[in-house]
Amino acid sequence: MGGVCSRKRGNQVNEEGVRVGASRRYSKNGSSKWLLGTPYFRTSSAFQPEGCSCPSLMELCIQKIRQDIDKYGSFSSLPRDISQQIFDELVLYHCLTDVSLEAFRDCALQDICLGDYPGVDDNWVDVISSQGSSLLSVDLSGSDVTDSGLSLLRSCSNLQALTFNYCENISDNGLRRISGLSNLASVSIRRSHAITAEGVRSLSSLVNLLELDLERCSQIHGGFSHLKGLKKLKTLNIRYCKCITDSDLKALSELTSLRELQISCSSVTDIGVSHLKGLQNLILLNLEGCQLTAACLDSISALVALSYLNLSRCGLSDNGCDKLSGLSKLESLNLDSCRIRDEGLANLTGLLQLKHLELSDTEVGSHGLRYLTGLKNLESINLSFTMITDTGLKKLSGLTSLKSLNLDARQITDVGLAALTSLTGLTHLDLFGARISDAGTQFLRHFKNLQSLEICSGGVTDAGVKNIKDLSSLTLLNLSQNSSLTDKTLQLVSGLTALVSLNVSNSRITNAGLQYLMPLKNLRSLSLESCRVSAAEIKKLQSTALPNLVTVRPE
Template sequence: MSKVFDFSGGDDFCSGGLLHKNPKDSSLFFPLGRHVDVYFPRKRSRVSAPFIFNGEVKQQSSIEVLPDASLFEVFRRLSGGQERSACASVSKRWLMLLSTIHRDEIFPVKGNLGPEDHDNTSISEKEDESSKAKEKVEFVDSGVVKSVNKEEFEGIDSDGFLSRCLEGKKATDVRLASIAVGTGSRGGLGKLSIRGSSSTRGLTNLGLRAIGRGCPSLRSLSLWNLSSIGDEGLLEIASGARLLEKLDLCHCPAITDKGLIAIAMNCPNLMSVTIESCTNIGNESLKALGHCCPNLKCITVKNCSLIGDQGIASLFSSAGHVLSKAKFQALDISDVSLAVIGHYGSAMTDLALLDLHNVNDRGFWVMGKGQGLQKLKVLNITACRGISDSGLEALADGCPNLKLFGLRKNLLVSDTGMVKFARAAVSLESLQLEECHRITQCGVFHILANCGGKLKALALANCLGIWDINFAFPLTSICQSLQTLIIRNCPGFGNVGLAILGRMCPKLIQLELSGLQGITDTGLLPLIHSLEAGLIKLNLSGSVNLTDNSVVAITKLHGETLELMNLDGCKYLTDAALSEIAQNCSVLSELDVSKCGITDSGIASLAGAEQLSLQIFSLAGCSAVSDKCLPFLGVLGETLVGLNVQHCNGISSSSSSSSSSIDLLLEQLWRCDVLY
C-alpha cells in the first residue's frame, strides 16, 4: 500500500511533480457528496474538490459549466437507459434535464456512424418503407392533429409491467423524474398511482411532464387529492402516453375539460375512466370521451357539479354500443338521462345509480320501456327517492337478463311493487334490499314464492318494516333455488319468520342471521332441522339470546360441511359449544367466538381435536380466558394464519418477568398474524 502512496508518476502524466509534499496527508481525501434519489443501482457521487498544484488552489474544470442546451445535446446521444440513469444520479439539474427529453428527441445510434450519416438512407430501404401499409392513428399534439403509422403506435415500449405508487410527501417532481428516467430500461412503467395529502407540496405539472415524455408504455394513471396538478400535466400525459387504458381522477380541482378532452383525443385505447369530485370537469369531457374513445367500456362519474343531462346524453348516444359498465352518483341529472340510458345502453351489463335526487319514477319507467337494456345483468339503485312500484315493474320488463338487483334507501317501493318485480324478472338470481322500510315480512315470503325458481340469494338489511306476523302461508310455496339468506339488523324479525323460512327454503347452504335479538333456540332449531343441504357458512353474530342448544344441533347436523362459523356476541355460549365444535366440525377453517362465555377449558378441547385445522380463530373480548390457554393456542397455531385475542383481559400483556405472555405467544406463532 505504501508503494501506491509513494508513486509520483511520470513526467508525461503530471509535469509538476508531486501534488503535495506529503502525499499520505489525509486532508487530501475528501468525503463523497450526498446521493441523489435516482433509479441507477450503482450510484457514484460527484467530488467537487479543487485540484492543488504547487500550493495553489485552482478550481476543477467541470461539465457543469455547459449550458442546458449543450447538455441536452449530450444527453440525447446517450446509447441506452443505463447510461441515462447514471447521468441522472450526478445532480438534480441533470436529472430534471434528462426527464425533459422526449422519446422522439433521442438521437438514433447505429453502429459507428457519425451524425452526418444518420439521415442517409439507401434507395432500396426507402422503397421498402413506402411499400408498408399506410394505416394511420391520429392524435393531438399542442392543439395540432398529427398522425403516425399504426405499427409505430403499437410498438411504443409495449412492455410496461412496472408499477409505482407515491403517497403524501413522497409525491414530488424529483421522484417522478427519477421514475421517468429509470423505468425505461427496466421494462417500462405500466401503472402509476399518486395519492396526495395536505403535506403534498413538491408535486407540480413538471412531474407529470416527465412521466409523459419518458413513459410511453403507461397504461394506468390514478391521481387522487392533488390540487396542484392541472391541465398542463394532463396534456403532457396525453401527448406522450398514448397507450393509456385507465384513468382515475379524484379530487383534482385544477383539471378542467381541456385536459380530459386531450386525453380522449390522444388515447384511443382508453377503456376505463373515473371522475370523482372534480369541480371543473363538465359535459364537454363526456362528449369527447364518447366521440373519441371507441374502446371505452367502463365509466364512473361521482359528485361533479358541472356534469348534467347534456353530458350523459352525449356519452351514451355516441358510446352506448360499447359501454358495458357505468356508475353515476350525486349528479344533477334528471329523467332525461335515464331515458337516454334506457334507449342507447345496448351494451350495458352493469349499472349503478346512486344519490340522484332529481330523478323521478317516470324516468325509471321510461328507462325500462326503452328496451335498450336487454343485456343488463347487474342493477343497483341507492338513495334515488323517486322510484316507486310502477318504475320498478317497468325495469323488470325491460331487463330480461337481470341477475342481480339491489335497492337501498327507498321509502316508496312496497310489497306490491317488489312482488311484481320478482315475478317479471325471470332471470333474477340475487336480490338485495336495504333500508326499504315499506317491505314487510309478508312481502318477503311472496317474493320467494314468485321469483320463478331461479333466485339463489336474498339479503335483507336494516328493513324496519319487517315484523313477525301470524298468518297461514301455503305449504306448497317452496323456493328450491335459494342457497344464500342474509337477514341483518332487522329488529322485528323473530321466531315466527324463521319457522316459515325453514319450510320455504330447504336448500340453504349459507345463512346469516346477525343482529337479530328477537330470535331464540325455539325459532332457530326448526330452521336448522329443515335444511336438506349441509350448511357451509353460518353467521349468528349479535343474536344474543341463542344458547349452546343451537350450536349443538348445528354441529351434529352440519358439522361435516361447515367451513365458517361466526358466533360473535352470543354471550350465553359456553365451553360445551366449543366441545361440540371440536368433536363434529371436521372441515371448519374460520371460527369466531368473540364476547362469548368460554374459558381455557373450551380452548383446550379445540386444541385436542385431531381432525380440526383452524386457519382463523377469534376470541376477542372473552374475559374468562387466561394465560393458561396459551399452550393450547400454541397447538392451534400449527395451522392458524390469523388469531385475535384483543380485549382478553385475562391474558397478560405486561409482566415483571423478561417476557410477557403475549410476547411468548408471538414468538411461538411467528407464522400467524396475531391481533392483541
C-alpha cells in the same frame, strides 16, 4: 366492535358501505354481493404468482430499480411489459413521485392504477396521456385532477376503462371533453356532486359502454333520458342518489341489455319499479332502502331472469311476498330489516336455486325455519337479530351445503351450537352476541373448515380458546368482549398461522403477551382496544416481527 348485546352492521360498516379501518375515499365495499364489481382493470404481471417460493430474476431486478429509482431518467426504451411492471412496483410501494413519474413518459403503458394515490394532479395526467393509444385503463380516484387534466386523456383513443371516483374537481365540463372516447366500456364517477344531468348527456356518445357507475352523484336527476342510445349497457350503479325518481326509471326502461341495476336509497316508489318490467335480461336488482309496498312485487315477479334481489330496508311485510315464489332462478335474496315473519318464509319453499338468504333484523322465529329445510343449495344465511332460538336451529341441521351462518342473537346458547355440528362444511360462523361459554366451544371442533369465527359474548376464557387453537384454516378470529381472556389466549392462537385478522379487544391481554403473535406473519389487522398494552410495544411488534400488519387498533 360494539357491545356484546347491541352490535349492528353499523358498527362494522360506515355510511358509505366501507369497512371501518379501510381507506375513507376509495375502498372495496363490505357488502360486495349487493354491489357492482369493481370496474374492470387488466391484471398486472407485477405480482409474484401464488405458491412461488422465491422471486424471479426479473422481480429482483425490478425491486432493485425501485430502490434506485432516482438514478433513472427514462424507461421508454424498455419493452412495454417491463416498464409496466416497474410502474406497478413503484405504485405498490408508494415510491412513485411527480419526479420519478417523468421516467414513464412515452412508455406505451396500458394500465395506470392510481386510485387514492397521494399527490396526483393535472401534471400527472400529462405524463399519463403520453401513453397515447396504448393506454387501456386509468384509475384517478381520490385525486386532485381537474377538468383540464381530464381533457388530456382525449388523445388516448383506445381507453377502455376510466375511473375517477371522489374527484371533487371534475364537473360536467370534464365529461364533455372525454365524450369522444368511444372505445370506453367502463366509466366510474362515484360521489361527484358537480356532475349534473348535462354531464350525463356527455356520456351518450359512448356507444360501447358496458358499465356505468354514478353512485352518490346527487345532481343527476333527469339525465337518463340521454342514455337511450347506450344499447350495450349491462351494469348501472346509481346507489345513494336520493335525487333519482320514478321518471328516471322510466327513462331507463329502454336499456333492455341491462343485467345489473342498483338504485338503492333513492326516491323511487312502486310506480318507478313498474317501469322495469321490460328489462327481461336483468339478473341483479338492488332496491335497498327504497320505500316500497307489496305492489312492487307484482312488477318484480315479471323479471324472471333475476338471480340476485336486494329488498333490504324496503319496509315489506309478509303481505304480497307470495309473488317471490315465481322467481325460480333466484340465488340471492336480501330481506334484511323487512317485516317478514314466519309465515312469510313459506313463500320461499320453491326457490330451490337459492344460495344466499339475508333475514337479519326480521321478525322470523324458530317456527319459520321449517320452510327452509328443502333449500338444499343454501350456502349462506344471516339470522342475526331475529327471534330464532336454540330449538329452531335443529331445523337447519340438514342444510349441509351451508358455508356461512350468522347467529348474532342473545338467545342462542351452547345448546343451539350443539345442534349444528352436522354442518361440517361451514367456513364462516358469526356468534358475536350469542351466549357461548367455554363448554360450548367444544362443538367448534366439528367445523374443521372454518375460515372466519366470531364469538364475543363475554363467556369465553382461555380454557375455551383451547378448542379453537386447532382450527388451522382460520383467517379471521374475533374474540373481543371476552374480558377474562389473558396472554394465554395469544399463546394458544399462535399456531393459527393463516390468521389475517385478530381481534381480542376488551380483554386482559398485556404487553408481555405480544411475543406470542410473532409467528403470525400473515396478520394484517390486529385489534387490542381496551387491553393492557401500549402503542409503543405494538409498533415495535409491527416493525420487527409482523411486516404485513397494516391496521392496528389502538395506534
